[in-house]
Amino acid sequence: xxxxxxxxxxxxxxxxxxxxxxxxxxxxxxxxxxxxxxxxxxxxxxxxxxxxxxxxxxxxxxxxxxxxxxxxxxxxxxxxxxxxxxxxxxxxxxxxxxxxxxxxxxxxxxxxxxxxxxxxxxxxxxxxxxxxxxxxxxxxxxxxxxxxxxxxxxxxxxxxxxxxxxxxxxxxxxxxxxxxxxxxxxxxxxxxxxxxxxxxxxxxxxxxxxxxxxxxxxxxxxxxxxxxxxxxxxxxxxxxxxxxxxxxxxxxxxxxxxxxxxxxxxxxxxxxxxxxxxxxxxxxxxxxxxxxxxxxxxxxxxxxxxxxxxxxxxxxxxxxxxxxxxxxxxxxxxxxxxxxxxxxxxxxxxxxxxxxxxxxxxxxxxxxxxxxxxxxxxxxxxxxxxxxxxxxxxxxxxxxxxxxxxxxxxxxxxxxxxxxxxxxxxxxxxxxxxxxx
Numbered sequence: 001x002x003x004x005x006x007x008x009x010x011x012x013x014x015x016x017x018x019x020x021x022x023x024x025x026x027x028x029x030x031x032x033x034x035x036x037x038x039x040x041x042x043x044x045x046x047x048x049x050x051x052x053x054x055x056x057x058x059x060x061x062x063x064x065x066x067x068x069x070x071x072x073x074x075x076x077x078x079x080x081x082x083x084x085x086x087x088x089x090x091x092x093x094x095x096x097x098x099x100x101x102x103x104x105x106x107x108x109x110x111x112x113x114x115x116x117x118x119x120x121x122x123x124x125x126x127x128x129x130x131x132x133x134x135x136x137x138x139x140x141x142x143x144x145x146x147x148x149x150x151x152x153x154x155x156x157x158x159x160x161x162x163x164x165x166x167x168x169x170x171x172x173x174x175x176x177x178x179x180x181x182x183x184x185x186x187x188x189x190x191x192x193x194x195x196x197x198x199x200x201x202x203x204x205x206x207x208x209x210x211x212x213x214x215x216x217x218x219x220x221x222x223x224x225x226x227x228x229x230x231x232x233x234x235x236x237x238x239x240x241x242x243x244x245x246x247x248x249x250x251x252x253x254x255x256x257x258x259x260x261x262x263x264x265x266x267x268x269x270x271x272x273x274x275x276x277x278x279x280x281x282x283x284x285x286x287x288x289x290x291x292x293x294x295x296x297x298x299x300x301x302x303x304x305x306x307x308x309x310x311x312x313x314x315x316x317x318x319x320x321x322x323x324x325x326x327x328x329x330x331x332x333x334x335x336x337x338x339x340x341x342x343x344x345x346x347x348x349x350x351x352x353x354x355x356x357x358x359x360x361x362x363x364x365x366x367x368x369x370x371x372x373x374x375x376x377x378x379x380x381x382x383x384x385x386x387x388x389x390x391x392x393x394x395x396x397x398x399x400x401x402x403x404x405x406x407x408x409x410x411x412x413x414x415x416x417x418x419x420x421x422x423x424x425x426x427x428x429x430x431x432x433x434x435x436x437x
Contacts, residue, residue, distance in 0.1 A: 053081055056418070060089045064167050064422045067432030071409070071421065078418045083410040087403075090436035098396035102362030103129045103203050106396065111197035113398065114434045116156040117376050118198050119148035119188070126201040127282060128372035128383040133337060133365045135204050140328045144210065146283050146321045147218070148200055149374070150314040154225070155184045156377035156429075157307045161232065164304070164426040168245045173232050180228055183221050190214060203363065204338050205331030215322055222315055229311060237305070246301035250412035250424035253298060260408045263401050264379025265306045266428060270298030276375035290317050300427040307429075337363040362391030378402050378429055400434035 056073045059065035068089035074082040094113050098106045110121035123145045130137060137145075162177035185195040191210050192198040200207055236242045252262065257270035267274055275292045277285040293309035295302030331338045339358055340351035365387045373382035379401030386395040405428050413421045 051077075058421065060086070065425065066163065066430055068436075069406075069425075069430065069432055071425070073413075073418065073421065075418060080413045080416055080418065080421060083413045083421070085406060085409055087406075087432070087436050090432050092433060092437050094433075094437045095396050095398060099393060102391050103365070103393070104362070106393075107201060108197065108199050111199055112433060113437055114376065114378070114381075114400070114402075114431045115196060116159050116431055117152050117378070117381075118196060119200050120152040120156075120374065120376050121381070122199060122201040123149050123283075124372060124374040124376070124381055125383050126203055127374070128370050128385055129203045129365070131370040131372055132368060132385060132387055133203060133363070135332055135334065135337065137205060137332060138329050139326050140209075141205050141330045142283050143321050143325045144206055144330060145201070146285070146288075147318060147325075148198075149283070150317050150321070151184055151187065153377045154311050154314045155181050157311050158184075160307060160377075160426075160429045161304075164423075165236070167422050167426045168242065170236065170239075170242065173235060176228055176232060180225060187214070187218060187221065190217070202331070202338070204334060205329075209330050215325065218318065219322060222318055225315055226312065229308060233308065237308075243301065245420075245423055246304060246427075247299060248297075249300045249416060249420050250427060251297060251299045252408060252412065256408075256411070257298060260411075261404045262379070262408060263404065264376070265303055265310065266379065266405045266408075268293060269295035269302040269306045271295060276373055276380055280373060282372070282374060288317050288320050300423050303427040364389060364391050373399065376401060378431065378434075379405060381434075398434065398437050400437060402428075402430040402432075403435045403437075406430050406435060 054075045056075055058071040058073055060068040060070040065071065070086040070089065072084040072086060073080055074084075092113070094109050098109060101109070107122055107125060110125045111118040114121050126145075158177040158181040162174035162181075165171070165173040165177070188198055188200075189195050191214060192200050192207060252260070252266070252270045254271045257267050257272055262270070263274065271294055273292055273294045276282075278292055290313045293306045293313065295306050335354045337358075339345075340348075340355055344351035345355040346352070367387055367389045369384070369386045371382055371384040373380050375381075380399065381401055382399030384395075384397040384399070385393040388394045409425060409428065412424050416424065
């Protein structure tokens with residue numbers, strides 16, 4: 001039926017008056033019979049401040065997501081109502097690729113899986129493979145691996161410290177932290193020839209021994225490192241802006257942290273004293289004198305304090321490792337897994353045959369399975385591998401702490417402001433390579 005529109009004056013409160021003080025006019029639709037039907041509701045007495053929630057994509061291409069992480073945030077104003085993390089933008093495929101590689105050929109993949117902890121990953125994988133092969137490494141190799149792991153821990157925490165400082169608004173700590181990281185890079189480059197992806201281990205030993213004078217350079221670095229941490233502590237720890245941007249954010253109680261399966265600094269900042277080096281020792285860590293820092297409140301500020309203290313403890317462990325570093329070989333005396341020297345391979349037929357068979361066929365562990373966990377900078381890092389007696393693992397499985405720790409972010413950011421999401425996400429210290437593995 002055809003309709004026509006007319007306007008009438010509607011008595012409203014003062015809030016319904018127009019600029020001239022007259023009642024506002026509201027369109028009314030009537031049918032031919034004259035029955036009035038409101039086309040739209042009159043204005044409310046008080047404006048309705050509740051609006052629709054907004055969806056905001058944070059990432060996947062965003063510096064503060066620390067990688068290709070996409071966070072879909074549902075916002076009520078600037079308050080986070082819900083957070084949905086999306087992973088899967090990297091498509092690394094490390095685990096499947098490892099099933100088509102010999103054991104030593106997998107080590108370069110561990111560099112790239114957590115590229116901030118390359119030496120630590122190399123050591124972890126080698127420990128798992130050696131358990132599968134039934135190999136006991138030499139004393140010198142054991143201490144060198146401790147040195148590699150602790151340098152890697154410091155290097156990773158320095159990246160976290162510098163980038164998190166930028167996320168929250170402090171630039172100077174970034175410069176200080178990355179300068180110290182560069183000094184560690186120089187040490188690793190002198191040892192392995194590489195800076196970021198070191199591939200420092202081999203099944204049964206190391207890719208190379210440290211060069212002459214290397215330990216003196218390491219001591220020199222350690223002597224100056226604590227001074228830089230003290231400077232950062234003065235600049236940040238009691239800084240009103242830093243405290244205001246970190247205290248009380250992303251709180252995880254001890255019960256919640258354990259329930260989510262958190263590990264590393266995320267778990268210890270919540271007051272749970274769990275460290276694989278202490279609870280399930282490897283590389284003779286039980287013989288080193290160091291403490292496990294534990295937080296109280298489980299917030300972003302406590303995670304900062306725990307990582308700062310962990311670097312001090314790593315500095316302490318490295319001094320002890322240097323004092324006990326023995327002479328001797330770095331590789332086991334086993335032709336099944338260790339390549340002969342170049343001199344032997346080019347001068348002796350038997351050594352040449354061993355070299356050829358290892359390179360072309362690869363060492364073959366017995367049938368079985370092994371799992372080894374270590375304390376990486378981000379938490380409990382585990383490698384599980386299954387052997388059917390061939391030169392390649394039937395299955396290689398990674399237990400990445402970043403993947404597990406990230407699962408708690410929806411809970412941690414809920415109820416906080418959008419700007420707080422940046423600080424909370426940074427405090428998790430994720431590496432997307434080991435998440436989308």
